[in-house]
Amino acid sequence: MEILYLLIPLSVVLVFVIGAVFWAALRSGQYDDLEGPAFTILTDDDRPGPTDPPRG
Amino acid sequence: METSCFHCGDPVPAGSSYAVRTERGWRSVCCAGCEAVAYSILGQGLEDFYRLRGAQRLERPAESCQENLELYDHPELQRAFVREVDDNRETVLLLEGIRCPACVWLNEQTIRRVPGVVSAHLNYSTRRAILRWDPRRARLSDVLQAVKRVGYRAHPYDAARDDKLQREERRDALWRLFVAGFGMMQVMMYALPAYVAGDGDMSADIGELLRWASFALTVPVVFYAAAPFFSGARRDLARGRLGMDVSVALGIAIAFGASVAAMLLGAAEVYFDSVTMFVFLLLGGRYLEMLARQRATSVLQHLSRLIPEGAHRLRDFPRSLEVDRIPACSLKPGEHTLVKPGESFPADGVVEQGSGEVNEALLTGEGRPVFKQPGNAVIGGSMNLSTPLVMRVEKVGGETVLSCIARLIERAAADRPRLVALAERWVTPFMLCVVLLAVAAALGWAAVDPARSLPVAVAVLVATCPCAFSLATPAALTVATGELARLGVIVTRAHAIEALGRVSDVVLDKTGTLTRGEPVLVDIACHSELPEEKCLALAAAMEAASEHPIGKAFAAAVAGRGLPAVSALDNVPGSGIEAVVEGHRYRLGSPAFAQALAPCVPVAPRRYSEVWLAAEGGLLASFQLADEIRPEAAEAVRRLQSLGLALHVLSGDGVEATGTLAARLDIGAFEGRADPERKRNYVAALQRQGKLIAMVGDGINDAPVLARADVSLAMGGGTRLAQIQADAVVLSQDLVALAEAIELSRRTLCVVRQNVAWAFAYNLSALPLALFGALTPWAAAIGMSVSSLLVVLNALRLQRSRRTSAAVLSADGMGGMTPRSQPVEARV
Numbered sequence: 001m002e003i004l005y006l007l008i009p010l011s012v013v014l015v016f017v018i019g020a021v022f023w024a025a026l027r028s029g030q031y032d033d034l035e036g037p038a039f040t041i042l043t044d045d046d047r048p049g050p051t052d053p054p055r056g
Numbered sequence: 057m058e059t060s061c062f063h064c065g066d067p068v069p070a071g072s073s074y075a076v077r078t079e080r081g082w083r084s085v086c087c088a089g090c091e092a093v094a095y096s097i098l099g100q101g102l103e104d105f106y107r108l109r110g111a112q113r114l115e116r117p118a119e120s121c122q123e124n125l126e127l128y129d130h131p132e133l134q135r136a137f138v139r140e141v142d143d144n145r146e147t148v149l150l151l152e153g154i155r156c157p158a159c160v161w162l163n164e165q166t167i168r169r170v171p172g173v174v175s176a177h178l179n180y181s182t183r184r185a186i187l188r189w190d191p192r193r194a195r196l197s198d199v200l201q202a203v204k205r206v207g208y209r210a211h212p213y214d215a216a217r218d219d220k221l222q223r224e225e226r227r228d229a230l231w232r233l234f235v236a237g238f239g240m241m242q243v244m245m246y247a248l249p250a251y252v253a254g255d256g257d258m259s260a261d262i263g264e265l266l267r268w269a270s271f272a273l274t275v276p277v278v279f280y281a282a283a284p285f286f287s288g289a290r291r292d293l294a295r296g297r298l299g300m301d302v303s304v305a306l307g308i309a310i311a312f313g314a315s316v317a318a319m320l321l322g323a324a325e326v327y328f329d330s331v332t333m334f335v336f337l338l339l340g341g342r343y344l345e346m347l348a349r350q351r352a353t354s355v356l357q358h359l360s361r362l363i364p365e366g367a368h369r370l371r372d373f374p375r376s377l378e379v380d381r382i383p384a385c386s387l388k389p390g391e392h393t394l395v396k397p398g399e400s401f402p403a404d405g406v407v408e409q410g411s412g413e414v415n416e417a418l419l420t421g422e423g424r425p426v427f428k429q430p431g432n433a434v435i436g437g438s439m440n441l442s443t444p445l446v447m448r449v450e451k452v453g454g455e456t457v458l459s460c461i462a463r464l465i466e467r468a469a470a471d472r473p474r475l476v477a478l479a480e481r482w483v484t485p486f487m488l489c490v491v492l493l494a495v496a497a498a499l500g501w502a503a504v505d506p507a508r509s510l511p512v513a514v515a516v517l518v519a520t521c522p523c524a525f526s527l528a529t530p531a532a533l534t535v536a537t538g539e540l541a542r543l544g545v546i547v548t549r550a551h552a553i554e555a556l557g558r559v560s561d562v563v564l565d566k567t568g569t570l571t572r573g574e575p576v577l578v579d580i581a582c583h584s585e586l587p588e589e590k591c592l593a594l595a596a597a598m599e600a601a602s603e604h605p606i607g608k609a610f611a612a613a614v615a616g617r618g619l620p621a622v623s624a625l626d627n628v629p630g631s632g633i634e635a636v637v638e639g640h641r642y643r644l645g646s647p648a649f650a651q652a653l654a655p656c657v658p659v660a661p662r663r664y665s666e667v668w669l670a671a672e673g674g675l676l677a678s679f680q681l682a683d684e685i686r687p688e689a690a691e692a693v694r695r696l697q698s699l700g701l702a703l704h705v706l707s708g709d710g711v712e713a714t715g716t717l718a719a720r721l722d723i724g725a726f727e728g729r730a731d732p733e734r735k736r737n738y739v740a741a742l743q744r745q746g747k748l749i750a751m752v753g754d755g756i757n758d759a760p761v762l763a764r765a766d767v768s769l770a771m772g773g774g775t776r777l778a779q780i781q782a783d784a785v786v787l788s789q790d791l792v793a794l795a796e797a798i799e800l801s802r803r804t805l806c807v808v809r810q811n812v813a814w815a816f817a818y819n820l821s822a823l824p825l826a827l828f829g830a831l832t833p834w835a836a837a838i839g840m841s842v843s844s845l846l847v848v849l850n851a852l853r854l855q856r857s858r859r860t861s862a863a864v865l866s867a868d869g870m871g872g873m874t875p876r877s878q879p880v881e882a883r884v
Contacts, residue, residue: 004262008246012269015242019235019276026231032223036160036178 337841528811544788555767566707692791
């Protein structure tokens with residue numbers, strides 16, 4: 001059971017790591033639009049266009 | 057060749073020569089507009105759009121207002137909605153016409169391909185795009201033009217800052233909720249072993265480790281996620297009162313402090329799990345409430361967008377039709393503007409030239425076009441549908457009807473309903489009792505069993521927190537106000553809903569309420585060879601310049617037809633008009649006035665008000681005018697009566713006329729020939745019998761009576777809105793909405809009563825349990841949170857009422873014109 005001495009603190013650290021990841025995701029606006037991005041994968045334009053300006 | 061248009065899907069007219077060349081050959085389109093749009097889409101290599109959209113049909117692109125967009129490059133105008141970011145500019149665009157993800161993709165691609173655009177992000181659910189561009193390489197109008205070329209409409213979203221604020225608020229709340237929720241889950245996991253382990257199953261240092269781990273995760277929950285409760289409590293205390301937040305903050309602080317102390321002393325009684333759960337559940341409730349509020353305010357913003365940004369000012373109106381394009385905000389009263397079809401009126405004013413149909417859905421809630429001709433008033437924000445109109449500006453900015461509506465709503469929001477004020481007055485003494493009780497319980501248990509004294513105190517604080525109690529009324533009233541707005545009834549005083557729900561009698565004013573308030577031509581009797589048509593045209597031509605309501609009746613009767621030219625017009629106030637038309641002299645007016653020109657015998661008994669038309673040779677025609685009963689009046693009366701309300705009709709008209717009307721509508725009680733004083737007395741007499749009166753009038757002429765009644769409603773609207781004095785305004789001018797409003801108000805009161813009863817019962821039963829230690833802190837937390845959630849959900853039931861088709865404002869974008877929810881001071 002000695003492993004618990006490692007696992008419990010590890011789980012605490014993990015919680016903070018996951019929290020930080022979610023925070024970053026939230027900051028970058030990933031939760032503002034939950035519907036649209038699902039469709040963009042279907043509609044991405046892969047062909048190189050003649051005048052393809054830099055994308056934002 | 058297929059027969060439906062490649063772009064919009066409408067049938068292609070036979071012999072149409074419009075076609076576009078696609079990768080799969082030529083396809084026919086129905087019109088030049090579709091051809092242009094389709095070419096623009098294909099020309100950019102975006103043919104995929106047509107494949108992706110599937111069966112989705114598109115609107116035919118609008119062809120007008122091509123050059124309007126340049127207006128948005130005006131630096132003065134841009135100040136309102138553009139922000140400078142580094143060297144670039146950023147704005148939020150609202151896109152119209154988006155129906156499917158393919159549209160989003162098309163617009164994003166189109167915008168990004170405009171040279172000079174740095175980035176563009178489109179949100180599918182809000183239809184808004186965040187655009188960033190380099191002002192040295194692109195103009196905003198280029199982007200708008202590009203969007204327009206592919207058949208959509210983009211315009212700057214004015215309240216960008218507001219939107220950003222809301223987004224920040226939402227993000228912040230979501231993040232706090234996440235911290236609390238995640239902390240709760242994890243802490244519960246650490247707490248579980250302590251609950252399930254038997255004696256000796258768990259070594260002491262593992263227990264200690266678990267408590268420290270719980271502590272580590274509870275710290276962010278208490279100090280970050282629960283921070284709003286603490287700051288709320290501090291605010292309350294600074295104002296010398298005890299609110300909901302105080303008991304919540306106390307509960308959290310005591311439980312957390314006691315747990316930390318126990319942990320440091322090595323004792324096993326820690327409540328970290330209860331603390332995190334309590335915070336999470338409360339934040340969840342707050343999050344839901346915030347979402348509801350934001351949805352309500354977004355519609356107010358829509359209202360402010362109805363006024364267009366730009367206007368076509370006619371520089372030198374009667375002489376030339378030269379147009380300047382200027383921002384609508386710089387229009388001044390007295391100036392003339394040209395409003396093209398498809399555009400909105402930039403201000404309130406009067407039509408000077410042209411006649412056509414206008415959509416006034418913003419006031420009436422109905423999309424039915426209203427016919428306007430010279431002399432008619434138009435309202436800023438309503439839409440010109442058919443022909444170009446020249447308008448003389450009368451009111452701009454804050455004086456317009458639209459701003460009046462916004463102000464009325466704001467006034468209601470600032471007004472505190474009596475019910476809420478009552479609840480708030482009781483909060484402080486109640487909270488004082490709760491805190492004293494908690495202290496007493498702690499002291500009492502300290503004598504009996506010191507170990508349980510703190511948990512009992514926490515349970516008492518949490519279980520009796522009157523959150524549900526404080527939410528019970530405001531939640532229901534907020535939802536009801538929004539629903540009423542959807543019916544076209546705007547509440548301008550906070551007590552209106554409560555009073556409407558209690559009324560026993562409805563007193564209706566006749567003119568302008570049961571009737572339209574404008575005379576309508578009901579019958580024409582011809583007394584010469586001149587045909588009816590001709591007589592009417594003559595009369596209308598003579599009345600055309602008149603401001604008198606009778607003139608409007610004639611104008612409406614000949615709507616759109618050509619009128620003969622009139623000369624030598626002489627208006628004799630109180631009698632009628634004399635004029636020369638096509639070489640003959642005519643008189644139009646009261647029988648006596650007309651007879652003076654051509655003596656003749658009276659022809660018909662005077663049942664309505666009558667206007668005679670006479671030529672020098674004799675009487676030509678007599679026109680019967682009557683004030684028409686509103687078409688929905690009978691239905692409304694029936695519904696009001698089925699609600700068990702006693703109805704009364706008051707009118708300044710003759711007793712007989714009033715009686716006829718009352719009989720036709722099946723209303724028993726009426727009083728004719730009533731001046732404002734008598735109307736007041738009538739209402740006062742009813743009130744002395746213990747009746748609660750709702751008075752419905754036009755809100756202007758009968759203001760004293762309205763003020764006397766327990767609750768007053770005005771059949772409002774139009775240009776007179778600013779003068780209206782009433783507790784609620786029926787903007788849709790639909791009497792049926794009145795019956796629905798009363799029904800809704802009754803249901804609201806019912807919900808309020810249920811909520812208060814539930815909250816009261818819960819607090820009353822939880823208190824003894826907590827006092828005697830039968831309630832653990834976590835059980836108290838669940839009970840309290842569920843109780844407030846129930847109250848909110850019960851209030852939301854009002855929203856799901858069936859919608860009537862007649863006055864659903866939401867269809868026209870005004871739905872849920874709710875005031876910024878009643879100030880829910882004491883939140884959960």
